[in-house]
Amino acid sequence: MKKHLSVLLMLVLASMLTLAACGDDSASDENDSSGENGGSDEPVTLTFFSSDGQEKAFDDPVAQKITEETGVVLEMDYPVGGNDEAIPLMIAGGEYPDLIFAKGDLGKLIDAGGVIKLDDLIEERGDNLKALYGDQIDRLRNSLDDPSIYQVGTYGVEDEPMKTSGTFQMQLEVLRELGYPEINTLEEFEDALTTYYEMYPEINGQKTLPLSLQGSDWRWLITVGNPAGFAGGFPDDGQWVIDNDTGETTYKFMLPEFKEYFEWLNGMNAKGLLDPESFTQTQDTYISKLSTGRVLSVADQDWNIGDARSALIQDGMENRTFAPLPVTLDESKTHQGLKDYGFAGGWGIAISSTSENQELAFDFLDWMASEEAQILVNWGIEGEHYEMVDGERVMFEEVRESLNTNSDYPRESGVGYYIYPFPQWGTGAVDSNGQSITRDTREQVIDDLLEPEQEALDAYDIELWVDGFPQRDELEVSRHGAAANFSIPSGSDIQIIQQRADDITEQRVTEAVLAEPSEFDQLWDAMIAELEEAGVQQLNEEMTELTQNVRELWGTN
Amino acid sequence: MSKNLTPVTPRGAPLVRGNKSHKNTYAPRKKSFWKRLMNQKALLLMSLPFVIWLIVFRYIPVLGWIMAFQDYKPQNGFLGNEWVGLKHFRDLFNEPIFYRALENTIGMGLLGLVFGTISAILFALMLNEMRFIRFKKITQTISYLPHFVSWVIVANIVTTMLSLEGPINDLLTSLGIFDGPLNFMAQPNLFWGIVTSAEVWKSTGWNAIIYFAAMAGIDPQLYEAAKVDGASRVRQMWHITLPSIRAVIIVLLILSIGNLINIGFEKQMLLGNNIVTDKAIVIDLYALNYGIGMFRYSFGTAIGIFKSVVSVILILIANGFAKRIGEGRVF
Numbered sequence A: 001m002k003k004h005l006s007v008l009l010m011l012v013l014a015s016m017l018t019l020a021a022c023g024d025d026s027a028s029d030e031n032d033s034s035g036e037n038g039g040s041d042e043p044v045t046l047t048f049f050s051s052d053g054q055e056k057a058f059d060d061p062v063a064q065k066i067t068e069e070t071g072v073v074l075e076m077d078y079p080v081g082g083n084d085e086a087i088p089l090m091i092a093g094g095e096y097p098d099l100i101f102a103k104g105d106l107g108k109l110i111d112a113g114g115v116i117k118l119d120d121l122i123e124e125r126g127d128n129l130k131a132l133y134g135d136q137i138d139r140l141r142n143s144l145d146d147p148s149i150y151q152v153g154t155y156g157v158e159d160e161p162m163k164t165s166g167t168f169q170m171q172l173e174v175l176r177e178l179g180y181p182e183i184n185t186l187e188e189f190e191d192a193l194t195t196y197y198e199m200y201p202e203i204n205g206q207k208t209l210p211l212s213l214q215g216s217d218w219r220w221l222i223t224v225g226n227p228a229g230f231a232g233g234f235p236d237d238g239q240w241v242i243d244n245d246t247g248e249t250t251y252k253f254m255l256p257e258f259k260e261y262f263e264w265l266n267g268m269n270a271k272g273l274l275d276p277e278s279f280t281q282t283q284d285t286y287i288s289k290l291s292t293g294r295v296l297s298v299a300d301q302d303w304n305i306g307d308a309r310s311a312l313i314q315d316g317m318e319n320r321t322f323a324p325l326p327v328t329l330d331e332s333k334t335h336q337g338l339k340d341y342g343f344a345g346g347w348g349i350a351i352s353s354t355s356e357n358q359e360l361a362f363d364f365l366d367w368m369a370s371e372e373a374q375i376l377v378n379w380g381i382e383g384e385h386y387e388m389v390d391g392e393r394v395m396f397e398e399v400r401e402s403l404n405t406n407s408d409y410p411r412e413s414g415v416g417y418y419i420y421p422f423p424q425w426g427t428g429a430v431d432s433n434g435q436s437i438t439r440d441t442r443e444q445v446i447d448d449l450l451e452p453e454q455e456a457l458d459a460y461d462i463e464l465w466v467d468g469f470p471q472r473d474e475l476e477v478s479r480h481g482a483a484a485n486f487s488i489p490s491g492s493d494i495q496i497i498q499q500r501a502d503d504i505t506e507q508r509v510t511e512a513v514l515a516e517p518s519e520f521d522q523l524w525d526a527m528i529a530e531l532e533e534a535g536v537q538q539l540n541e542e543m544t545e546l547t548q549n550v551r552e553l554w555g556t557n
Numbered sequence B: 001m002s003k004n005l006t007p008v009t010p011r012g013a014p015l016v017r018g019n020k021s022h023k024n025t026y027a028p029r030k031k032s033f034w035k036r037l038m039n040q041k042a043l044l045l046m047s048l049p050f051v052i053w054l055i056v057f058r059y060i061p062v063l064g065w066i067m068a069f070q071d072y073k074p075q076n077g078f079l080g081n082e083w084v085g086l087k088h089f090r091d092l093f094n095e096p097i098f099y100r101a102l103e104n105t106i107g108m109g110l111l112g113l114v115f116g117t118i119s120a121i122l123f124a125l126m127l128n129e130m131r132f133i134r135f136k137k138i139t140q141t142i143s144y145l146p147h148f149v150s151w152v153i154v155a156n157i158v159t160t161m162l163s164l165e166g167p168i169n170d171l172l173t174s175l176g177i178f179d180g181p182l183n184f185m186a187q188p189n190l191f192w193g194i195v196t197s198a199e200v201w202k203s204t205g206w207n208a209i210i211y212f213a214a215m216a217g218i219d220p221q222l223y224e225a226a227k228v229d230g231a232s233r234v235r236q237m238w239h240i241t242l243p244s245i246r247a248v249i250i251v252l253l254i255l256s257i258g259n260l261i262n263i264g265f266e267k268q269m270l271l272g273n274n275i276v277t278d279k280a281i282v283i284d285l286y287a288l289n290y291g292i293g294m295f296r297y298s299f300g301t302a303i304g305i306f307k308s309v310v311s312v313i314l315i316l317i318a319n320g321f322a323k324r325i326g327e328g329r330v331f
Helices: A002-036 A061-070 A086-093 A103-111 A119-125 A127-140 A172-177 A186-199 A220-231 A256-270 A283-291 A306-314 A358-368 A371-379 A397-405 A409-413 A442-448 A451-460 A494-514 A517-533 A536-554 B020-026 B032-039 B041-069 B087-093 B096-129 B133-148 B151-162 B167-174 B188-216 B220-228 B233-244 B246-258 B266-271 B283-290 B297-324
Strands: A044-050 A072-077 A099-101 A151-153 A168-171 A209-211 A240-242 A249-251 A295-299 A322-325 A348-351 A386-389 A392-395
Touching (some): A061 A072, A061 A358, A072 A358, A086 A103, A099 A358, A103 A348, A119 A127, A119 A358, A127 A151, A127 A358, A168 A172, A172 A186, A172 A322, A172 A451, A186 A295, A220 A256, A220 A295, A249 A536, A256 A494, A283 A306, A283 B151, A348 A358, A371 A392, A397 A442, A494 A517, A494 A536, A494 B283, B032 B041, B041 B087, B041 B297, B096 B188, B096 B283, B133 B188, B151 B188, B151 B266, B188 B233, B188 B246, B188 B266
Antiparallel strands (some): A151 A348, A168 A295, A168 A322, A240 A249
């Protein structure tokens, strides 16, 4: 027994020693490598929390280049499972990462004193940021009461959309089979689905699903709630509809257009055209259904179904990918897919008050706004991801291929990964040689079109899908950006009432859609009554005030 | 049968006779506290770390309860906030969703408790009766496995099994029990049942361990005697196995009744959807969405206090009940 024990002890000791030795090794390695970089210029690690972040190490080629240029290594943190509690917990704990992208929760960080004012820093050393925002810089300001700048905003300045997202989308194959019909209203949309469904009740041996939604979790908002607004001819203001003339803001489900849309959806369900699992399936199930090619249409954001698109292309079913269509309730409505929201302002990266490297963090953000950085994050590294041909940037073929078919590619290579949520130049911006900064140039998007897409576009006699939408100059420019980016003051009732209202609508609208058509009216009216009881009137009034404040702050009233 | 002649204390240790300190029990108590303290100093020292742990991690945080009586904002520090009395409790009790959440929490908690306990005891009984040792061990090991699977995965398995094109619908339709597939996840009235079934599947094997261990401690002579008297297997289970583990069952029941309201929210959040919300919202999820998720730290704390109070009351009731039937109470 004693012998055993001593052997065991020896083993433990030996393993501890080896471990310690390993630790030493790696430590000295690090020192060595930083020594080669030039002595004191050891990279500084900045912690960065992004509300839209993912698990990712800062070690891809683009990241390494960023580190080389700025001496900064990012340690990226993200909310697990898309939860909303990360920022409140951060405030409660009083410990902040160096850089924070808090989206709509920035106001709480400001109240808690968790982030610093950037006005002076921008004035003194923010040349790149000043150049980027130009006269739009007022849109970064916090509020009428406290018009300081706390964040440098994401979303492109000077955006020129080449793609739409979030609209109704139909399989290219359906369009082809039906001889590329004109589809601008829900009625035409439904007719096309019905006809094709009768022709092909099964695809690849499985039941055809004419329309599938993903309304079981938060994606209810993007696949059920938002499409209703697009069909009604409203721009995307989250849960709101805002009158651009008066700034009057209404909780959107109170409007008759929304009732009309969901009545249509109710009919789709009654006719068996809506996937019966639309409100119960998980995202995985949804994506795997789309990937089989048996779902004829969706109403979803492109980024939510990117995996399915990649899978379809890989399986040689390019004709089963989706085409965006400007579908509205009827001819009198104008689709707002190409709406110019102006620079949206409200969301952006802030620097925390507890950071020990505030100036470095600011210089990093400023550098990210520079031309050099923007080319790097959009195109990758010259010679590795793209090359210069006759003074133009041309993506290597295999890189382009990967970007189109592998949805994990940006995460692996870093190409395109660091555009959002950092300060970014829009799709219309050009560099000092007159070259487009982003990859989404008209030529590039045309180059990237799939073959069946090209065929469909030729049949419709347009170059790009956006050409089929009501054009930008027909639509008014938004005077308040987008309501989703408003910073809701903490301690106001807006949040509580809105949460209650959202809970009510997600549940009751779903019920109404799945009910017998004869019961729809009654259920809808009951929901409106319930919303009124929950205080939606007060909500509308307070939001209207908020909208008007934003317009005053931006000088767009 | 000679064994039965030796007096046995309730805990099974033999009574020590002729203890010299025996008379001290009746001595006046003047020095006795310090003396007893010194006598037991080793034991006290050993328990000290745990007492400190308890105070630091279980009692000091209770100070945070004062947040429930303030409008707490982190930037104002601990005592620098406005005192609002019972405002947050009034808000809570005026909230209709809260009562729905309470009903669902207790409903699903009770179902889980009843079926969880019954299934674990039945499983342990069956395992105990099994005579083929290797099979028994393998079965036991396999039955633990679901316990280690995270709820995220379990939820995915359940929704896949119950989906319209899933195996359960296929089976029921092909057997002619259903006319067509039933969308299980869209039936609010089935939600409690689905959650409970998933929980039973996940935890039966694990929960059975402690019952199984208790059964292993039963004196084999009791069974032998019963066999001699001609008792069948079922009779032996009913008259020997179950009564022998009665104390264990009751203690475990009391402990879990105290946790009735702390059923967490993972299962409900992962299995729920907008159709079944009315049956799926539970207190913890409510506290998350309407409390800390909206920076209402005080409101969240008020919910926490409410839960603690309910737990204490439930424990007291259950313990009082156990006291009355004279069986294995906790304190």
